[in-house]
Amino acid sequence: MARKTIYENDIDVLVVGAGMGGTGAAYEARYWGRDKKIIIAEKANIDRSGAVAQGLYAINCYMGTRWGENNPEDHVRYARNDLMGMLREDLAFDMARHVDSAVHKFEEWGLPMMKNPETGHYQREGKWQIMIHGESYKPIVAEAAKKSADKVYNRICVTHLLMDDSRENRIAGAVGFNVRTGNYHVFKSKTVIVGAGGASHIFKPRSVGEGAGRVWYAPWSSGSAYGLIIEAGAKMTQMENRIVLARFKDGYGPVGAYFLHLKTYTQNGNGDEYETTWYENTKEMVGEYIDHIPTPTCLRNHAFISEVNAGRGPIHMVTMEAFQDPHLEEIGWENFLGMTVGQAVLWAATDVDPKYENPELTTSEPYVMGSHATGCGAWCSGPEDISPDEYFWGYNRMMTVEGLFGAGDAVGGTPHAFSSGSFTEGRLSAKAACKYIDDGKADGIVVSDKQIADFETTIFKPLETYKVGRNEITAGSVSPSYINPRQGLDRLQKLMDEYCGGFGVNYMTNDKLLNIGLKKLKKLEEDLEKIAAEDSHELLRAWELKHRHRTSECVMHHTLFRKETRWPGYYYRGDALKLDDENWHVLTVSHRDRNSGEYTLEKAPCYHLVGVDEE
Amino acid sequence: MPTFVYMTRCDGCGECVDICPSDIMHIDKTLRRAYNIEPNMCWECYSCVKACPHQAIDVRGYADFAPLGHSVRVIREEEKGTIAWKITFRDGRQKSFLSPITTKPWGSAIPELARLPEPGKDVRNSELLCYEPESIRMDDGDLQTLESNGLKLKEGVYY
Secondary structure, X not given: OOOOEEXXXXXXXXXXXOOHHHHHHHXXXXXXXXXXXXXXXXXOOHHHOOOOOOOEEEEXXXXXXXXXOOOHHHHHHHHHHHOXXXXXXXXXXXXXXXXXXXXXXXXXXXXXXXXXXXXXXXXXXXXXXXXXXXXXXXXXXXXXXXXXXXXXEOOEEEEEEEEOOOOOOEEEEEEEEEOXXXXXXXXXXXXXXXXXXXXXXXXXXXXXXXXXXXXXXXXXXXXXXXXXXXXXXXXEEOXXXXXXOEEEOOOOOOOHHHHHOOOOEEEOOOOOOOHHHHHHHHHHHHHHHHHOOOOXXXXXXXXXXXXXXXXXXOOEEEOOOHHHOHHHHHHHHHHHHHHOHHHHHHHHHOOOOOOOOOOEEEEOOOEEOOOOOOOOEEOOOOOOOOOOHHHOOOOOOEOXXXXXXXXXXXXXXXXXXXXXXXXXXXXHHHXXXXXXXXXXXXXXOOOOHHHXXXXXXXXXXXXXXXXXXXXXXXXXXXXXXXXXXXXXXXXXXXXHHHHXXXXXXXXXXXXXXXXXXXXXXXXXXXXHOOEOOOXXXXXXXXXXXXXXXXXXXXXXXXXXXXXXXXXXXXXXXXXXOOOOHHHHOEEEEEEEOOOOOOEEEEEXXXXXXXXXXXX | OOEEEOOOOOOOOOHHHHHOOOOOEEEOOXXXXXEEOOHHHOOOOXXXXXXXXXXXXXXXXXXXXXXXXXXXXXXXXXXXXXXXXXXXOOOOOEEEEEEEOOOOOXXXXXXXXXXXXXOOHHHHOOOOOXXXXXXXXXXXXXXXXXXXXXXXXXXXEOO
16 A cells, blocks of 8 residues: 655644643643644544553642642642752742642543542542542543644654754654554644653563563653654753652552552561661761651652662552551552552452552662653743743743743653643643744744655655565564564663663662663664564554654763762662762753764753742 | 453454554454454553443453453443443452543533633733633632742752
């Protein structure tokens, strides 16, 4: 079947990836851009795409200002504390002051919120989390996006962003292919809002074989948020700040409701509390940060990992007390069915009933993302009324490429946004993108035929490579001329694990390992030019892998640049095992030159807008 | 855990193919029925299981750590606005759960923003989003700023 080229021209706002961030962007864009052409390009189906595809049992970011529960600055303090001081406080404050308005709309649209029977307020799981029956969270939110967008293109894998040929560093749209038809798609657009996902599967997962898809973050979160924008030359921040999750073993079922609402707690294999055992050790590494309340998540991980290394594993979650209460037991199970069904399947398969047995926990492989409890992503402009000069260049959430905006995992320095915060970031981006267009900033964009033709050749090359190389061998997957996407992914995961601090090396790395890792990544990049795809599905995997590779390269550079161990429990720099506030109380910013592929890294100031003493 | 499809129930309608976030539910060209082409990229998200009109798709725990002999079955009903689960343990014990999935007739309460009065220039140049500020605190209060909350920009920490 001959391949067609399908053009969508004169787009005003192109949303690439419609998870929570992208749907928020498409929804809001219609309010500010009545006559604007709003298009969504999504690699799956927006009814069940992104990290919330499966549903959620809690909204982890809700202030509750209407009931006097929290203010935005309280949330900034909380997120800053959890990330050991490192975040963009302007972006965090801005998200927090808007986020409740999104949640109130979700309720209006039909999302079932649990209510506290005494107060009538949303049922709190913790200080920031509210409990929902969120099995249909994503389809409900997708409905809102569909009502705003002119057209939704499902099953389009966006591979590259288009650049303006008339002016340096200005966005002009995106290109990709349809994973079902194999057609080439060209989206010419005045602005692009990247709502694509963070990265699972760049570090070797603990799961093996058939179970390799059982990762904490969705396996379809392919780092495309980063792969797309790094290639376009956007500056990145805090890419070293990967996250490791302490979760129920093998199923990675969430622990938030268990800790916060069910009041379960952890103990070591002997049935003893262990976190205080590591207090002095941790204080030696990070100083007074260990005395912060609540204890930063990475430091609790550090105690977990250290305790297991000391031979006193496994770590258990003590559920047997809470589960005697039938109401809490029901919440415990529904929590999994609402967002991690696999954990329920696993306990059914292994006859684990947490009422009679305390389940095991484990620490996961690392993930690179910017919407959950960590802040990897693009270096973006903040809002005009809050941001200091270094953080502001005209349009809220615009990256350092003109006309390129982000939401969710794509935006760096905004940890603890979660689902509602990502949606909110999408809304903020959409308003700013409309303003950018109305200000005439997108006038005169030129996209040459050559740029479009070159991308077509690049995108479909893996199919050609397969067709040619396949004839060289009799059968099977072993070729001297090409590798397939799975083989490439295995290589990436192994080297990231061994050289960049994965679970296989107890999250340890150093400058020597990282420099070797960078060399191996370069070789892998050369081989990715010879990646082969048998069909459109494999072509999707090939491009996901390329995005994961670019993400990994950036992570490796950032990890090498930050010569300290800022987040023990997430990773360790063996050659700089202490937190170093004197030299590294800064945000890291990288830039990859679009032509040479060379990275430059710099320190950017970490402004504190919110004091510790104002509470 | 990875999905599989019962031969006698699947009629090849393709609902699972349409919804799978991982693009791994495909139709077998010979059998004309759906199957999971890449179990090691399955997140056991149950999107396909819920979407199947014939309950033809089920899940069997990952072979590398889950023993056989269990099941987690689900029926999601948009018209009723509920989802029902039945968990069967390997040893035969069962647990059932029922939850709401929406409080409104499906899709009916979601507005078309194009129909709202068009925002004026002042609002466009402000920090407000659609339905704000009233939707933030459900009162007349304005959007919070550094000034309104008594905050001052601290010096950038830049060693």
